[in-house]
Amino acid sequence: MSHTCRGTINLANSLIHTGDSYNIVISHGGTRTFHLKASSEVERQRWVTALELSKACAITIADSGSCLFILLKDFVIICCTQNRCQIQ
Secondary structure, X not given: OOOOOOOOOOHXXXXXXXXXXXXXXXXXXXXXXXXXXXXXXXXXXXXXXXXXXHHHHHHHHHHHOOOEEEEOOOOEEEEEEOOEEEEO
């Protein structure tokens, strides 16, 4: 199955919510809402942590313009340009 990029989300201005044990909702200023579903509670929590750290990174870059590297067990979050974070 091939996957294509469906756009980007400005996390600095977004709210990250958890619905139930598997769902994540990212809302961006009332204009767009993204619904994500993890395969387990553990995976959902890993994604929520990565998204929240990415959001903090985006805010830090917007405020100071500096880069920030965060290493988690399963994610490396790289903030390398103003207002953009990349999860690898």
